[in-house]
Amino acid sequence: MRSTSDPGEASAMRIRTLSRMAKMSAIPLGVGRRMAVAGGLKALGRLTDESSLKLHERTADQLFEVLGGLKGGAMKFGQVLSVYETVLPPPISAVYRERLARLQEAATPEDVRQVLEEDLGPAWQNLFASFDDAPASAASLGQVHRAVWRDGRPVAVKVQYPDAREQLLGDRDLTIFAMRWFTSLIAPELDGRALATDLMDRLAEELDYAQEAEAQTAFRAGFQADPDFVIPEVVHQQGRVLVSEWIDGTPLARIIAAGTQEQRDRAGLLLTRLMFAAIPRTGMMHGDPHPGNFRLFDDGRLGVLDFGAMYRHTPGTPSPFEKWMHIHLAETPEELVRVLRELEFLRPGVRADGAELMELFEHSGAPARTETFRFDGPYLRDTLAGMTSSMSVALSLAFPPDFVHAQRAMGVGIGVLCQLEAEVPFQQEALRWLTESAEGDALSG
Structure with a gap:
């Protein structure tokens, strides 16, 4: 797996992050942001009123233009947004959701096969009776493909994006900055930096599929006797690939x-x-x-x-x-x-x-x-x-x-x-x- 040990590459990544942070800081929130920070929920009421729809449209366009290069961070940002959707009027939350959807592009079949070959070996296809190149869903740092394991079981194959680690580490500061900024606009009473930092720390944990497989196995064992829950069994795990029962x-x-x-x-x-x-x-x-x-x-x-x-x-x-x-x-x-x-x-x-x-x-x-x-x-x-x-x-x-x-x-x-x-x-x-x-x-x- 490619690393960022090259000082020149690490420096270039840092420069790209700083450049995007500069763009972010230039987003013209103007009175809207100052009202939200100073006035709390009273200002939030005005900012989330449907009459301010165009303000949010302009803000979302510029926000996601800056975030356009993110993968894991953008996905996690979407999960933060989902928490606020119950508080925001539907037209307002729909603005951010629609813009965010444009960022969530699938990895190419070539990218996926590259990871499968590197981590499962050149004969990885022998592990499967069939494998669907089209992703069934996207995760924060990878995507899930539907397949049939060699014993005939339908399985979900979670494949990490080839450069997920590099992108996450390189975009960490920008993503924290963006989440903190967004939280100050939408819910100024929350500690946006603490929320964002914790999210990014958890996101870094999600790079470790061996640890995820261990947690999934422990959850399955803990709820095995409970007829109300279904925890899929881990079928295989190696490197950046996690194969589970399809549910x-x-x-x-x-x-x-x-x-x-x-x-x-x-x-x-x-x-x-x-x-x-x-x-x-x-x-x-x-x-x-x-x-x-x-x-x-x-x-x-x-x-x-x-x-x-x-x-x-x-x-x-x-x-x-x-x-x-x-x-x-x-x-x-x-x-x-x-x-x-x-x-x-x-x-x-x-x-x-x-x-x-x-x-x-x-x-x-x-x-x-x-x-x-x-x-x-x-x-x-x-x-x-x-x-x-x-x-x-x-x-x-x-x-x-x-x-x-x-x-x-x-x-x-x-x-x-x-x-x-x-x-x-x-x-x-x-x-x-x-x-x-x-x-x-x-x-x-």
Whole structure:
């Protein structure tokens, strides 16, 4: 595999990145950006109103012109956008989605065959009864092809783009810059740099298909006895190629677009169960739970794909969802302050107003306090509005070092539940799995 050890090549890559960053910084947001940063959700309301459609069209055109050379970064940027789609009016989100789609070009058959030959050997075709050159779908750093394994099993062949590593490392600074800039426009109350940096770190992990195969195998073992989930078996892995069982089912994006309420609620229930059950069963949490990674079967099972970016939990410590539930189930200001200090969200010596903290978590914690909760756009908007109005209080909190990745995964998962507009017994699922996890820890101790 080609590397960037050549100083001249590395220098040229850096110059290209700096050039594109310069173009990015010249994008004329003008009053729009300053309003968003200074006015939070109040300005966001004006920026996301359909009357500002032309502003977003101009911004999207220039943004994606600058990002035109990215592959993995552009794909991941699209996943960030999908989180905001529930908050943005459909015409606004459609502007960015349509422009982004232009960047997602498939690798050529020659590129794919080059990787297969280099990593599986010159006789790679002997491994397959048939192989479809046309990609079935695109991943962040590669694409998936449909094939038939030599034993007759339908398989999905995930092939990394030939220069994925070089492109990712070379475009890292630009992609972080672009995501941070976009977040400041759309959701100024979020820490765009932390979000973008974590996304790029996780993206770098996705280059390691051996690690992904190991995580997928662990998930399959952990959910093997559960009739509600389908985790495809790893058939073969070598270098930049990962071969898994092919699974069918309806893509979750199609359920979001046109599914029945019964399908939405079923998918929402199983997504919630996956979030809470994964760590007790596997020691990991799916780190990239966007709609493209799930399939709903006609019999109600949920298929789960893509195990490249996983949150790996430290045994013997509270899980991210356990922390989330403890914080949101605190009944008094005094209890909330105590919980936040115990979980290291409040550093020693930092003064905190418990009543203001209760207000900060009021909207986000509604699912934890409700027997059956309906996730939707208004819930997400109210949560963001609550964060903005209490920003000075939020700044007194410090996320533990291992919580940023988990927080993003949890946020994306909850965002997908809102896209589904699913009604879910969230509290019941949370308490069930957190109780089982605590009992398991007690027995193992």
